[in-house]
Every structure is written in C-alpha cells, then in structure tokens.
Amino acid sequence: MPTLILVRHGQSQWNLENRFTGWWDVGLTDKGVAEAKAAGRLMAEKNVLPTTCFTSFQTRAIKTLNLALEEMNRLWLPVTKDWRLNERHYGGLTGLNKQETRAKHGDEQVHIWRRSFDVPPPPMESGGEYDLSADPRYAGIDIPNTESLKLTIERVLPYWESDILPVLASGETVIISAHGNSLRALVKHLSGISDDDITGLEIPTGAPIIYEFDDTMQPGERRYLKDM
Numbered sequence: 001m002p003t004l005i006l007v008r009h010g011q012s013q014w015n016l017e018n019r020f021t022g023w024w025d026v027g028l029t030d031k032g033v034a035e036a037k038a039a040g041r042l043m044a045e046k047n048v049l050p051t052t053c054f055t056s057f058q059t060r061a062i063k064t065l066n067l068a069l070e071e072m073n074r075l076w077l078p079v080t081k082d083w084r085l086n087e088r089h090y091g092g093l094t095g096l097n098k099q100e101t102r103a104k105h106g107d108e109q110v111h112i113w114r115r116s117f118d119v120p121p122p123p124m125e126s127g128g129e130y131d132l133s134a135d136p137r138y139a140g141i142d143i144p145n146t147e148s149l150k151l152t153i154e155r156v157l158p159y160w161e162s163d164i165l166p167v168l169a170s171g172e173t174v175i176i177s178a179h180g181n182s183l184r185a186l187v188k189h190l191s192g193i194s195d196d197d198i199t200g201l202e203i204p205t206g207a208p209i210i211y212e213f214d215d216t217m218q219p220g221e222r223r224y225l226k227d228m
C-alpha cells in the first residue's frame with residue numbers, strides 16, 4: 001500500500017523566538033534537533049521506513065530530514081529539494097515578533113494574517129533585510145512578496161500532482177519534510193478540509209503524519225504515527 005509520511009521540521013530558532021519566519025532561513029534549536037531525531041526513531045520503531053524523500057529549499061526542513069534519516073540508517077536515500085515545498089511567504093511580517101505584532105495590530109488582525117484562507121500578509125518591500133532576491137538558491141525563481149494559504153496551495157498542489165504523486169503511485173514510501181503551512185496546504189487537499197475548517201488546523205513540529213493510499217491512489221484517514 002503506497003504510504004506517505006509528512007513531517008514538519010523540528011523547532012526552529014525563530015519558532016523559539018516567536019517570530020514570523022516564512023521563507024527566511026533559520027536553523028533548528030537543540031529541541032528541534034531532538035524532535036527530528038525522535039521522529040526518525042519513531043519511524044524505525046514502527047517500521048514505517050521511507051524509500052524516497054522530498055523537502056524544501058530551507059535548512060530547517062532539510063536538517064530535520066537528515067537527522068531523522070540518520071536515526072533510521074537511511075541517509076543514503078534519494079532526496080529531491082524544491083522551493084514549492086517552502087513555508088508560505090510571510091511578506092512584510094517576516095522577522096517580526098508575533099506577540100509584538102498582536103500588540104500593535106490586534107489579535108484579530110494577526111489571526112487573519114496567520115490563519116485566514118485567502119488574506120495574504122502585507123507584502124515585503126524589496127531591498128529590505130529579508131529580501132531573498134540575491135540568494136543563489138532562488139536564482140530564476142519568481143520569489144513571491146507575500147502568500148496566503150490559498151496562494152501557497154497554488155504552488156504546492158501542482159508540484160504534488162506532477163512530481164510526488166507519481167512516485168508514490170509507483171510503490172515508494174515517500175517522506176515529505178516541510179513546514180507548518182506548506183503541509184497545511186497538502187493536508188487540506190488530502191483530507192478534503194474546507195476553506196473554513198482549515199483555519200483551525202495546526203501541524204505540530206516533529207510529529208510524523210501518515211496517509212495510506214488505496215489502489216486508485218485515494219488517501220485514507222490522516223493518522224499520527226505515534227498513535228498507530
């Protein structure tokens with residue numbers, strides 16, 4: 001049965017500092033490293049072992065994948081990295097503290113920016129501290145200046161359909177190591193969650209989620225590996 005494993009990166013330095021991160025590249029904290037290793041050990045214990053891997057262009061997801069694979073003695077697996085699995089772009093909020101932003105703009109506005117389906121945060125101005133246009137990893141890529149969940153879905157889903165689903169259908173056990181909102185985009189699609197209900201879905205760090213697919217490549221129920 002084709003199996004998909006989704007894992008959100010372990011705690012990042014800016015998760016710890018409670019800052020909007022988006023496409024900005026930050027490392028894992030010690031806790032994040034421990035979460036990533038624990039995810040790998042859980043996969044080994046439950047014998048849910050990936051055979052091929054996808055991740056984003058962002059260090060926190062790549063490191064989480066590598067740390068988990070190391071626990072499984074599977075650092076040798078093929079890994080495909082693609083910007084379309086990146087976190088949603090947090091626009092002009094990038095780098096700001098979430099609590100300070102609430103104090104300035106109000107809880108409701110910040111909730112809309114963080115969790116509404118289609119309201120993007122204010123755009124990032126070019127040339128600022130967090131402008132990534134000179135970053136070589138994004139050469140030739142039209143970097144967004146902000147993204148709602150809807151816009152994130154518009155780049156995650158075509159990549160899922162064209163590059164990941166066929167690999168899964170060929171019988172591989174696929175792991176995707178990605179981000180809170182790029183994974184919300186995927187889970188919304190796979191679990192058929194409405195635009196309204198997706199606002200309430202949170203994806204914890206370092207907790208593998210499993211989907212098993214039937215012969216027609218329809219996903220079954222979403223389950224946390226720790227509960228299986």
Ligand SMILES: O=C(O)[C@H](O)COP(=O)(O)O
Pocket residue numbers: 019020021022023087090114179180181
């Ligand atoms: O980019 C970020 O700040 C986090 O990865 C996700 O943040 P959120 O829970 O505020 O959407």
